[in-house]
Amino acid sequence: MPVTYWAEYAWLGDTVEPDVAIEVSSDGRITAVRTETEAPPPGATVLRGCTVPGLANSHSHAFHRALRGTAQAGSGTFWTWREAMYQVASRLTPDTYHALARATYAEMALAGITCVGEFHYLHHAPGGTRYDDPNAMGQALVAAAAEAGIRITLLDTCYLAAGIVNEHSGIAPNQHQLRFSDGTAADWAERASELKPDDHSRIGAAIHSVRAVPADQLNTVAQWAADRGAPLHLHLSEQPAENEACQQAHSRTPTQLLADHGVLGARTTAVHATHLTDTDIALLGGSSTGVCMCPTTERDLADGIGPAVAVQRAGSPLSLGSDSHAVIDLLEEARAMELNERLRTRTRGHWTAAQLLRAATGNGHAALGWPEAGRLEAGALADFTTIALDTVRTAGPAPRLAAEAVVYAATSADVRHTVVGGRQIVRDGVHQLVPDVPAALVAAVA
Structure with missing residues (x-):
C-alpha cells in the first residue's frame, strides 16, 4: 500500500x-x-x-569480505594478497557463498547501500568441476541480495586465462583459477545466457581483465552485453604489470586494446583505471566509458591513485565501489576520492559534496543498469x-x-x-x- x-x-x-x-x-x-x-x-x-x-556500490567481490583483517596483517603486494584471496575462494560452495554474501549485503544495507554490482567470477567448483546448475554460485548471490533487502546487478565475469601470451591465447589457468573459467568466451556466453533478471536483480557482463581474456575473445563478451543492452564492466590497468604484459604482447596499452575490440562505450565501466596514459584517458572519455574508483581498496593494496579528475574532464562519469571490502563505507569512498587528489596535487576542492554524492548515487545506479534509481x-x-x-x-x-x-x-x-x-x-x-x-x-x- x-x-x-x-x-x-x-x-x-x-x-x-x-x-x-x-x-x-x-x-x-x-x-x-x-x-x-x-x-x-x-x-x-x-x-x-x-x-x-540510496548509495550504489558499483564494484563488489562479496567473498573478499572474508579477508578483512587477515589481508591487513604484515606487508606484501597485490600479488601476495591475491594468493590469500585464492585460499578463501577455494573453500566456498553455493551454500557457504550464499551465507557470506547475505551477511555482506546486509552490512551494505546498514551502510546505506541499496544496490550492489557484484563482479562475479567464482563460477564452478574447485578444480573447475561443474555444479549440476552451472549458475549455482551466481544464483546464490542473487538470492543473498534479496534476503538482505538490496538490489543487485550480477556482473557475470568472463575469466579464461592466468596471463597474456598473444592475440589468440593466454597462460593456462592455475589450479585456483580453474573454477573461474568456462574455457572460452562462447562457453561463458552460453552459461551466462541462462541467468534471468527479476524485480530486484539485473544481469550484466564483465571482462575480468585483459590478462584473463585473450584479445580475440573480448568482443564476444562485449557483443553479448550489447545484444541485451546490459552493463559491461572490467578491471583496467589496476597494476603496472598488467600494462607491461599487454605492451609486450600487443604493442599497446590495455585501454587501446579494448578500444580496438569494441569494448569501450557508454554502457561500459572501467574499474580502477589507476595507471593510464593521456591517450588512454582520451579514449575512455571520448567513448563515454565510465570509471569506477575504489579508493579504500586501491590504498589498502598500495595500487596507487587513479587519475579521476582527468578521466571525468575527458568525459567519463565516475562511480564508486568498495571492491575488496577492506571497509564497506561509500561515504568514505567518496571523500577518499577527493582527499587522495588533494594529497597528490596539494590543492583542495576538486569536487563539490554534491558531485561526490552523485558519484555514490545516480552515477553508480546508471553504471549498474538502474537508471531509474x-x-x-x-x-x-x-x-x-x-x-x-x-x-x-x-x-x-x-x-x-x-x-x-x-x-x-x-x-x-x-x-x-x-x-x-x-x-x-x-x-x-x-x-x-x-x-x-x-x-x-x-x-x-x-
Missing part, C-alpha cells in the same frame, strides 16, 4: 531542503516529493537526519538512506551544509535508515531482515 516518509532534511540533487515528504506508491516508486511540509503528515514515517538517494524525484525507485546529523561525527554544521557533513564527516555507522522499493530495510540502525548481522558475518567468515 502507499506510504509516506517525512525527511527532516533531504538532499535533492543541488540543495538540502528541510521538511520533505516523500510519497511512495505500492509498486515501490516515488510518486511525489513535497518540500516545506513543516510537520510530518499523519501516518508518515519520520526520518531524522539527512536523507539522500539514484535520485529523489517522482517516478524514481523509492530507494533512499538517512544519515544522522546528531552524532559525535556529524553534529555542528548548519543544516544547509548537511551534504558536506555527510560526505566529509559521516561514516557508515551514522546511517540510521535504509529504504528499498519503499520498504524500510534498516530502521534506527537495525537491519530488519537479518537480525544480527555481526553474528552472521562471524559465522559466514568462519
Whole structure:
C-alpha cells in the first residue's frame, strides 16, 4: 500500500531542503516529493537526519569480505594478497557463498547501500568441476541480495586465462583459477545466457581483465552485453604489470586494446583505471566509458591513485565501489576520492559534496543498469538512506551544509535508515531482515 516518509532534511540533487515528504506508491516508486511540509503528515514515517538517494556500490567481490583483517596483517603486494584471496575462494560452495554474501549485503544495507554490482567470477567448483546448475554460485548471490533487502546487478565475469601470451591465447589457468573459467568466451556466453533478471536483480557482463581474456575473445563478451543492452564492466590497468604484459604482447596499452575490440562505450565501466596514459584517458572519455574508483581498496593494496579528475574532464562519469571490502563505507569512498587528489596535487576542492554524492548515487545506479534509481524525484525507485546529523561525527554544521557533513564527516555507522522499493530495510540502525548481522558475518567468515 502507499506510504509516506517525512525527511527532516533531504538532499535533492543541488540543495538540502528541510521538511520533505516523500510519497511512495505500492509498486515501490516515488510518486511525489513535497518540500516545506513543516510537520510530518499523519501516518508518515519520520526520518531524522539527512536523507539522500540510496548509495550504489558499483564494484563488489562479496567473498573478499572474508579477508578483512587477515589481508591487513604484515606487508606484501597485490600479488601476495591475491594468493590469500585464492585460499578463501577455494573453500566456498553455493551454500557457504550464499551465507557470506547475505551477511555482506546486509552490512551494505546498514551502510546505506541499496544496490550492489557484484563482479562475479567464482563460477564452478574447485578444480573447475561443474555444479549440476552451472549458475549455482551466481544464483546464490542473487538470492543473498534479496534476503538482505538490496538490489543487485550480477556482473557475470568472463575469466579464461592466468596471463597474456598473444592475440589468440593466454597462460593456462592455475589450479585456483580453474573454477573461474568456462574455457572460452562462447562457453561463458552460453552459461551466462541462462541467468534471468527479476524485480530486484539485473544481469550484466564483465571482462575480468585483459590478462584473463585473450584479445580475440573480448568482443564476444562485449557483443553479448550489447545484444541485451546490459552493463559491461572490467578491471583496467589496476597494476603496472598488467600494462607491461599487454605492451609486450600487443604493442599497446590495455585501454587501446579494448578500444580496438569494441569494448569501450557508454554502457561500459572501467574499474580502477589507476595507471593510464593521456591517450588512454582520451579514449575512455571520448567513448563515454565510465570509471569506477575504489579508493579504500586501491590504498589498502598500495595500487596507487587513479587519475579521476582527468578521466571525468575527458568525459567519463565516475562511480564508486568498495571492491575488496577492506571497509564497506561509500561515504568514505567518496571523500577518499577527493582527499587522495588533494594529497597528490596539494590543492583542495576538486569536487563539490554534491558531485561526490552523485558519484555514490545516480552515477553508480546508471553504471549498474538502474537508471531509474539514484535520485529523489517522482517516478524514481523509492530507494533512499538517512544519515544522522546528531552524532559525535556529524553534529555542528548548519543544516544547509548537511551534504558536506555527510560526505566529509559521516561514516557508515551514522546511517540510521535504509529504504528499498519503499520498504524500510534498516530502521534506527537495525537491519530488519537479518537480525544480527555481526553474528552472521562471524559465522559466514568462519
